[in-house]
Amino acid sequence: KDKSAASKDSTPEGAAKRQDGAGTPKQQLLDIIGDMRVEVTYRKKLQQLKASENKKRAMNKLEGPDSEGSVPQGITEDTQRGKPLNPELVKAASAVASSLPRNKKQTESELLAQLRRHEETTDKQKKGGTVNICNVISEMTIKRQSPAQRGVRVSGRISLQLDEDGQRIKRERSSAQSMDSRRSLKVGKRLNIFTKASTEPEHALKTVSSPTIWDLEFAKEVAAVTAQPPRNGFEEMIQWTKEGILWEFPIDNEAGMEDDAEFHEHIFLEKHLEGFPKEGPIRHFMELVICGLSKNPYLSVKQKVEHIEWFQKYFEEKKELLQEI
Amino acid sequence: MAAAAVCWALRAARQVLPSPCPRQVRSYYVDWRMLRDVKRRKMAYEYADERLRINAIRKNSILPKELQEVADKEIAALPRDSCPVRIHNRCVLTSRPRGVKRRWRLSRIVFRHFADHAQMSGVQRAMW
Numbered sequence: 291k292d293k294s295a296a297s298k299d300s301t302p303e304g305a306a307k308r309q310d311g312a313g314t315p316k317q318q319l320l321d322i323i324g325d326m327r328v329e330v331t332y333r334k335k336l337q338q339l340k341a342s343e344n345k346k347r348a349m350n351k352l353e354g355p356d357s358e359g360s361v362p363q364g365i366t367e368d369t370q371r372g373k374p375l376n377p378e379l380v381k382a383a384s385a386v387a388s389s390l391p392r393n394k395k396q397t398e399s400e401l402l403a404q405l406r407r408h409e410e411t412t413d414k415q416k417k418g419g420t421v422n423i424c425n426v427i428s429e430m431t432i433k434r435q436s437p438a439q440r441g442v443r444v445s446g447r448i449s450l451q452l453d454e455d456g457q458r459i460k461r462e463r464s465s466a467q468s469m470d471s472r473r474s475l476k477v478g479k480r481l482n483i484f485t486k487a488s489t490e491p492e493h494a495l496k497t498v499s500s501p502t503i504w505d506l507e508f509a510k511e512v513a514a515v516t517a518q519p520p521r522n523g524f525e526e527m528i529q530w531t532k533e534g535i536l537w538e539f540p541i542d543n544e545a546g547m548e549d550d551a552e553f554h555e556h557i558f559l560e561k562h563l564e565g566f567p568k569e570g571p572i573r574h575f576m577e578l579v580i581c582g583l584s585k586n587p588y589l590s591v592k593q594k595v596e597h598i599e600w601f602q603k604y605f606e607e608k609k610e611l612l613q614e615i
Numbered sequence: 616m617a618a619a620a621v622c623w624a625l626r627a628a629r630q631v632l633p634s635p636c637p638r639q640v641r642s643y644y645v646d647w648r649m650l651r652d653v654k655r656r657k658m659a660y661e662y663a664d665e666r667l668r669i670n671a672i673r674k675n676s677i678l679p680k681e682l683q684e685v686a687d688k689e690i691a692a693l694p695r696d697s698c699p700v701r702i703h704n705r706c707v708l709t710s711r712p713r714g715v716k717r718r719w720r721l722s723r724i725v726f727r728h729f730a731d732h733a734q735m736s737g738v739q740r741a742m743w
């Protein structure tokens with residue numbers, strides 16, 4: 291089966307190049323196609339069509355610039371001896387070719403060539419990364435000198451030197467800018483030509499021992515040298531603000547006050563009264579204390595809790611005295 | 616690694632060191648009385664909370680009197696300089712004990728000197 295596939299692949303190439311009909315290889319091809327069973331769904335056909343169209347476009351782009359014309363031919367010649375195609379793919383290609391209205395032989399040969407190229411690239415990619423020239427060239431554009439620019443340059447040589455330079459420089463600048471604006475750097479697929487340089491693990495574990503005296507001295511020296519006296523009033527004010535002498539404007543009334551507690555923590559302080567006896571004058575006294583604290587907006591919750599705890603400690607110490615009473 | 620350590624040290628040094636730009640830094644108090652006043656203020660700040668709490672126990676009609684007597688003794692046992700009554704507002708520049716205006720913390724003579732040289736913001740000679 292490999293032999294037949296290989297021979298069949300070689301013959302369509304020959305057929306495409308010759309462009310003449312008839313001959314035994316064609317008959318053989320027709321026989322083979324007729325023998326093969328085609329079990330391809332419509333969706334697959336569509337996919338194949340789309341794939342073939344994309345590849346045709348790529349091929350056209352490839353064959354646009356003259357220098358690159360030799361490349362696809364070279365590839366095809368190389369791949370003739372490569373791995374034979376998957377017979378299913380071949381079947382699908384033949385089905386597609388049969389469905390298309392154009393010259394079936396040519397389309398089929400082109401499709402097969404495309405498939406082979408595809409296989410080759412997939413193999414290469416499986417082994418290692420390849421630079422797909424299609425991708426590289428698809429993004430590039432040919433720099434075309436408009437006749438107007440050419441005329442300018444020619445006329446520029448005749449006129450004064452200053453004008454020439456000025457014009458030339460201006461035009462080049464504008465042209466360069468326009469080119470850059472059209473082709474921005476980050477547009478397009480990644481080519482993977484360069485390997486990413488492995489950045490050193492900067493966040494690796496650094497056992498920073500306490501800085502030595504020399505380090506501190508050096509740091510002090512550096513600070514003394516770099517801290518220049520302020521050149522004007524603004525810099526002086528900036529320095530003062532950094533040091534904390536000057537407040538930050540617009541004035542924030544809650545600067546330095548970071549009380550994240552909700553209002554209920556300020557007001558409902560009865561839960562802190564658990565250490566006290568439930569009856570008696572002490573409870574009465576503490577309830578008054580709590581009433582006063584709940585109305586105090588100047589203390590933080592922490593300070594209020596400390597207040598209550600101080601009283602608790604105080605009364606604990608005086609327990610013996612209280613028992614006598 | 617060394618750079619990180621140096622940076623850390625730099626930051627620490629910056630916080631510790633005062634900036635070396637030419638500015639008047641008062642390292643001495645005007646006289647000893649001013650210094651004593653400063654000490655009293657510091658102590659009063661330290662013991663303010665305790666004094667408040669003990670006084671809350673003392674100035675009470677609910678708690679038993681024995682407890683209040685104990686509290687009296689306790690507050691008397693605190694250091695003498697901790698009570699705020701001993702603070703006296705002196706002039707900040709000359710340490711003059713009398714003739715000090717509270718708003719500016721300056722004695723009358725210094726105040727007058729600065730106001731006449733137009734170094735007091737919003738202060739003008741009265742004329743009506």
